[in-house]
Amino acid sequence: MTIKELAQELEMSTTTVSRVLTGQGKKYRISEKTAQRVREVASKVDFAPNQIARNLRLQKTNTIGLIIPNISNPFFANLARTVEEGLRKRGKMVLLCDTKDDTSLEKEAIELLLARKVDGLLIAPIGEKWEHLKNNVDIPLVLIDRYFENNDFAYVTTDNYQGAYDATSFLIAKGHQNIACIQGLVNTSPNKNRIRGFIQALDDHDISQQDRFILGTDYSAENGYESTRSLLQKATRPTAIFALNNQIALGAMKAINEARLNIPEDISLISFDEQYYFELLSPPLSAVKQPMEGIGKTAVATLFDLLEGKKVTSSKLIPSLIERASVRNISKS
Amino acid sequence: MTIKELAQELEMSTTTVSRVLTGQGKKYRISEKTAQRVREVASKVDFAPNQIARNLRLQKTNTIGLIIPNISNPFFANLARTVEEGLRKRGKMVLLCDTKDDTSLEKEAIELLLARKVDGLLIAPIGEKWEHLKNNVDIPLVLIDRYFENNDFAYVTTDNYQGAYDATSFLIAKGHQNIACIQGLVNTSPNKNRIRGFIQALDDHDISQQDRFILGTDYSAENGYESTRSLLQKATRPTAIFALNNQIALGAMKAINEARLNIPEDISLISFDEQYYFELLSPPLSAVKQPMEGIGKTAVATLFDLLEGKKVTSSKLIPSLIERASVRNISKS
C-alpha cells in the first residue's frame, strides 16, 4: 500500500495525506475533520510509508552503521547490544559490519555504508590505520574502544592506562616482580595505553627492565596460547601473566593447563576485560572490568550530539579491578 | 557526487553513464570507447551511486533483516557473525535487531524492517508466538534455531531432540538415575525438543517418573542459578543436572559453587551449547556442541534459495557430545 493508493481510497491528494501522517496537519491548515479521517483509514489499512522513498526525499535514513572487528568477542557483542538498544530507542536502526580485524574489509564496509547514506557511523576500528576514515567520512562518526592520535575524531573508550596500571600494581602488591604481559594488536590505542600503564606501574615500583616481558601480536585466544607457551619455556619463568584481553587470557589458561602447571600456585594470571563466567573458571580469574554499558551509551549519546551539530568531547571511562583467586600472594612478609 | 553531475562532467546523458556503470553497455549498444571513458572518469572521481535512489527504483535493497533475541548470548553472537559474513560475501548487508526476548519488540522490529523494504528476513524468534509473522511477512523468511509447528516457514536448527537424547543417555551410562533438567523458554521449539529427547532417553532406560525433575523458565543465567538453588534444597538431590543452554549452565555452576558443593563429586553437570572456555571451567564442562557455522551458513543459503524463487527444505543439523570432567561415573560396577 502506497500513499497514493491510500489517498485514492480517501479521495484526496497525497499531499494532504502525507501532511497529516507526518504531523504537519496544523501547519498546513488541514482541518481536524479531514485529519481524523486520514488517520483512521491509515491505521485501519495498516499503512506504513515506504522508508526508501522517504529516505531519498528527506536525505536522511535514520540508520547508523556499526562497524566492529569481531562480534563473537563478547566485549564487542555486549557493546553491540547496548548500542543497538540505545539507537533503537532513539528511532535509528543499525547496519552491522564485522570486519574480522581486516583493514580492507573495514575500508569496504565504510564505503558500503556511505553509499547507503547512513546518518552516522559508530566504529570500533581495527585501529592500526585510519587514512580510509580521514579521507572518506564526511558524516558524524564516533570511535569506540580504539581511537587515533593526532586527529580529532570523537571517541569513547575505557581509561586503559589506568586499568593496566591498577592491575599491574595489584600484581606487584602481591609480591610479583617478574611479570609478563601478553598484548593484543600492537599499534592499537587500547594496547598502547595498557602497555604504558603496565610499564609505568613497574617503573613506579623500581622493577628492573630485565624482569619485563612484553610479547604477543593480536587479541586472539591463539595468541594467548602461543605466547604463554613460549613464556613457559623460558629459563626464568615469570611469576605472573597480565593478559590484555579476555580471549588472550583464555588462551593463556589453556596453555598453562596443558603444561600441567597450576594457577596461581605456579603462575598467577590477570586479564583485561571481565566476563560473567570468569568467577567460574578454574581458578576464578582476576580481571579489569570495563564499564560496558557506559561505553555503549556514551558512544550513542556522543553520536547524537554530533548529529545535532553540538560540540562533543571524547570520553575515557573508568575501569575497575576485580580481585579473584588467580593471583597468588608471593611476598615474603 | 551524483550520476547527473558525473554525466555533466562527461558531457553525456545520465542514461549512458548509468548503463555503462551497471554493466549494461553492450546490451544498449554503448560503444566501447564511450564506456571506457565513463569508467575511467567514474573511478577517478570515486563515484558511488546513491543506494537509496537505486533501491527505490529497483525495488530491492540488498539488505537483510537479522532479528535475534539476545546478541550478548555467545550462541547468537556467533550466529550473527557467520550470517553477516555469508550475506556480505553475497552482496547483502545486515540490519540488526536485538529483541531482548520481548515479543512486542520482535513485532516492532519486523514492522520497521518491512517498512525499510529489506529483501528478506533471518529471524531467531522468541519462539512463543508467531501470528505477527504469519500475518505481516510477505518476503522470504528463514527461521533460525527456533521454529514453529503447523506452518511452513523454512527453518534451520540443530537436531535438539538428538542432542538432548545423547546427553541424557550419556548421564545414564555414567550411572545417573536421578536427573534434573533445567529448561529455557518453555514453549520454544528447541526447548520442547530437548525436553522430548531428555524424556525419551529416560523412558528408554526405564527410569521412573519420580526421578525426573524438569524446571526452569528461560534461557538466562539467573534462571539457571535460581533453579539450581531450589534443586539443591530438595530432600533427595539429583545426582546430575542437564542445563538446556550455556547461560543456564553457568548459573547452575554458580549456585553449586555457592552451596559449597563440588562438581562432579557431589553433583554432575552437562550443558547444551559449547563454548571455547568450557574446557577451562572448574571443572571442564561437558556439553552438546551445536554446529554453529553450519547453522549460519545453511540459513543464509536457504534464504538465498528463497530469494531466487527456489523451493527450499528446512534443515536439522547434527550436534555432537563433548565429554569432560563435569560428569562423574557413579555406576556401581
Added chain:
DNA sequence: TTAAATTGCGCAATCGATTGTGCAAATCTA
C-alpha cells in the same frame, strides 16, 4: 544510389514519498 539495417545515445517516465506555492471557497471587515 537508395532503402534497410545497424549503431550510438538521449528523452522522459518511474520508483514513493515530501513540500513550496498557488488557487478556490468560505469567512470576515468596513
Added chain:
DNA sequence: TAGATTTGCACAATCGATTGCGCAATTTAA
C-alpha cells in the same frame, strides 16, 4: 456588498537513480 483575509486543499517539482522507447547518424545491402 465589495474587498480583504483566512481556510482547506491540490499541483507539480524534487530526491537520484534506472529503463522503455525513439530518433539520428552511420553502415550495409541490393
